[in-house]
Amino acid sequence: MASQTEENYLKSLFNLANEAGEVNISELAQQMQVSMPTVNSMVKTLQKNGWLIYEKYKPVILTQEGKKEAALVIRKHRLTEMFLVNKMGFGWEEVHEIAEQIEHIHAPKFFERMDEMMGHPTVDPHGSPIPDKLGRIQEVNYLTLSQCKTGQLVVLAALTNSSTEFLEFLNSRELNLGKELKIQSKESYDQSMVVSFKDHASETLSEKVCDRLLVRVIG
Amino acid sequence: MASQTEENYLKSLFNLANEAGEVNISELAQQMQVSMPTVNSMVKTLQKNGWLIYEKYKPVILTQEGKKEAALVIRKHRLTEMFLVNKMGFGWEEVHEIAEQIEHIHAPKFFERMDEMMGHPTVDPHGSPIPDKLGRIQEVNYLTLSQCKTGQLVVLAALTNSSTEFLEFLNSRELNLGKELKIQSKESYDQSMVVSFKDHASETLSEKVCDRLLVRVIG
């Protein structure tokens, strides 16, 4: 069974993996906020446990078991976030830190019960998919708002970043998941966009913000 | 801040403390399921942190800060047990192991929210008192069923032991907290007692069981 530390490395590896499924030691060190020698010794441990493939001076690659282990931790994290928001009344900006701890609890019944109580949600409060019990993730490919064209009607579906500051920014503009936005215009100079809401006035959103908003086009 | 291990030692110390507040190294070693040298080195660490007083060859004594730290962990444990039973539908025999892990979560808001959602409960599902936010425990002195006399009417209020096996035994006899029992007779040979329920037939309870049932006399 993976230790808490190992679970955290697996999660980071899973999130950092590129198309080839490769992760560099330095990337991982930065993500985990530890030194490279620490990562070096930890990847050797993770390899012994069969969770990844490591060869000197090569990027590491998660094995199928490693991916599954990681996805199951992510499942616990996202179920917890959803439970905190839907059943305990927390805001989407408050749940990450708590879920970061609860994801390491070893109690299948606890997470299954959460799942049942919520009617088997497929996404977390930030729109990220919740892996199933076998660690399978249903990938959905949204567009970033930046990629959309003037005149399109879109629904805010997920985020590419869920930092507290960004979530608080979205709260201040009442930008919730499910919100419908119409793209009024795009400024070619700085890529900022003007969007209007169904009910009230329009907003100008910077490129940085538009890159972080994932949407479904509905018209 | 106490590590998970330190929190577990503090909890055990709190539970083992006698009237004088003293705990022997060997007792603690047995309770924690570790060797005496391990306890010896840990009590030195706990002393450095100001949670107990230790002198060579003397029993250890928790300080006020140590007691508070312990009580706050116990608070998190008991709030969690109550939440699992009242809000998540678990049986009282299923919650100990899960709470044993969740008690180490550092997220005041999480436990405060549980507390609010349940309307500030004063006892856990096994009748044990929940310490308040300052670590104060409201002690209630119940009698064991063994101490009661024939003819008395009592309410089952708490347990002196909450092992899964005992809780499952109580489930099988529908002996829940709040149940009213009338003491029909006590067998002087083996101290077993015959009790009757308000609604249905009577039961014979062994001395072992009677010692573990805490009651309030109501008539």
Add this chain to the structure above:
DNA sequence: GTATATTGTTAGAACTATCTAACAAAATTG
């Protein structure tokens, strides 16, 4: 295509929580 910068590795140390073996103090018992 060598020089430099970046990335990765090894060696050795520290800290936490644990152990066993050996020894010492305190408590119990005849």
Add this chain to the structure above:
DNA sequence: CAATTTTGTTAGATAGTTCTAACAATATAC
């Protein structure tokens, strides 16, 4: 009260997770 048992301590080792310093390999740049 001396002998024995129980309890507690010290020393030294191990495993996990981290570090810094020094060095080595790979990648980048002129």
